[in-house]
Amino acid sequence: MKLINYFKSFLEKEVNLNSARITLLDERTETITNVLKESELLKDNFLDVIPQGSYAHKTIIKPVRSTDEFDADILLYIEEFSEWEACDYVEKVYQLFRNNSTYRDKVSRKTRCVTIDYANDFHIDVVPFLERHGSKYVTNRHENNFELTNPEKYTEWLDERNRITKHRFVKVIRLIKYLRDYKRTFSIKSILLNTLLGEQVNDAALLEDENCYSDIPTTLYTIMKKLKAFVESNTYMPTILDPGDTGENFGDRWNQDGWANFRDRMIYYSDKITEAYQETDLQKSLEKWQFIFGDEFEKPEVFNESQTRPSNHGLAVYNNTEQQITDLGLSVQIDPSYSVRLLGRVTKKQGFREYDLRTNGNKVGRNRNITFSIKHCNVPQPYKVYWKTLNRGEEAIKINCIRGQIIQGAINHSEPTSFKGNHFVECYIVKNGICVAKDRQSVIII
Numbered sequence: 001m002k003l004i005n006y007f008k009s010f011l012e013k014e015v016n017l018n019s020a021r022i023t024l025l026d027e028r029t030e031t032i033t034n035v036l037k038e039s040e041l042l043k044d045n046f047l048d049v050i051p052q053g054s055y056a057h058k059t060i061i062k063p064v065r066s067t068d069e070f071d072a073d074i075l076l077y078i079e080e081f082s083e084w085e086a087c088d089y090v091e092k093v094y095q096l097f098r099n100n101s102t103y104r105d106k107v108s109r110k111t112r113c114v115t116i117d118y119a120n121d122f123h124i125d126v127v128p129f130l131e132r133h134g135s136k137y138v139t140n141r142h143e144n145n146f147e148l149t150n151p152e153k154y155t156e157w158l159d160e161r162n163r164i165t166k167h168r169f170v171k172v173i174r175l176i177k178y179l180r181d182y183k184r185t186f187s188i189k190s191i192l193l194n195t196l197l198g199e200q201v202n203d204a205a206l207l208e209d210e211n212c213y214s215d216i217p218t219t220l221y222t223i224m225k226k227l228k229a230f231v232e233s234n235t236y237m238p239t240i241l242d243p244g245d246t247g248e249n250f251g252d253r254w255n256q257d258g259w260a261n262f263r264d265r266m267i268y269y270s271d272k273i274t275e276a277y278q279e280t281d282l283q284k285s286l287e288k289w290q291f292i293f294g295d296e297f298e299k300p301e302v303f304n305e306s307q308t309r310p311s312n313h314g315l316a317v318y319n320n321t322e323q324q325i326t327d328l329g330l331s332v333q334i335d336p337s338y339s340v341r342l343l344g345r346v347t348k349k350q351g352f353r354e355y356d357l358r359t360n361g362n363k364v365g366r367n368r369n370i371t372f373s374i375k376h377c378n379v380p381q382p383y384k385v386y387w388k389t390l391n392r393g394e395e396a397i398k399i400n401c402i403r404g405q406i407i408q409g410a411i412n413h414s415e416p417t418s419f420k421g422n423h424f425v426e427c428y429i430v431k432n433g434i435c436v437a438k439d440r441q442s443v444i445i446i
Contacts, residue, residue, distance in 0.1 A: 177193065332435045
């Protein structure tokens, strides 16, 4: 059985990084950004700090064991120093933090990054990142060379997979990362895991079965079934190319023994997920899901109207003004052969760069402006475009500014970033009074 509510509860209680830690991570990142931006060493060459890896992709999970910690990567985007060699970038940023009394005992350095360690909870890797000769690079201090990379394009690629699955792909990644850390029967770097899972997601699957990404357990079942078929067809470790088009083979970070064990475990766990998903008896299905994810995968708590959820405790009462497209007298019949894609672009501001929102993990600071544009739509003209902006989070609730009203508009729509929280903008393509396609752009204001 699907046990959809069980999955939602399991993610919220056991898998997802809790909001207090996310807030702390964002605050630590903001502080580090200010230290770097205002330093004598970098102030003339500083461009930005960009979330990278699981921080950008929103795939960080809560540490499974008390001895575990999580990590976050940020790119220190700077203009090239003409007098520096590749090995100087990590070394000089390391010395910058060593000379700061706040970070002196927290900092260490690796091959490509400087690490700030926050005692037994998490650490932040600061990765020098620059453009030279029209391409983007990170630096390797041990080999003293510049390594071609395109993390922003990789983030964009992963975000597209998330959109195809109706924003459920990152939740599947978190579930499989939890399975890895909970079972400890296989080992794989997150960049490899994300890529292998992402390669199993495409629009063609929706044409075969328009419901294949309809909820979290179905998306998990669909992706794992395809992953099983992929690994079964590859006894030997395949080439795993970087979707960022750098030409790098991520497989070079692995070995055949690791692949063979991963292959065996993915076949095994895919079969177990299929058994749990297809089981029609509730109790038996629950037991099979618990075999995979542990006893913490359980029946969710039931809140009645007289109870207040912990996440909203102490917040001011607010008006829920969110509309649904059907509230406008329109019907919804999403056609899987149609697609629409939004692009949010953060406009330039004095001292800050312009960038595509999704290449930055959908993160943006306050007091910026974002222009949302329809960059792709294959619905035949004529059609109408509708927009919805929904504000979420404590700040929006406290000032009673949830919004969520749907308005008719054009192919472009602009919004300011006013207060912290996880928000989103949706567009709807309406043809002959029917919504046939829609897309959502997450907006994380930090």
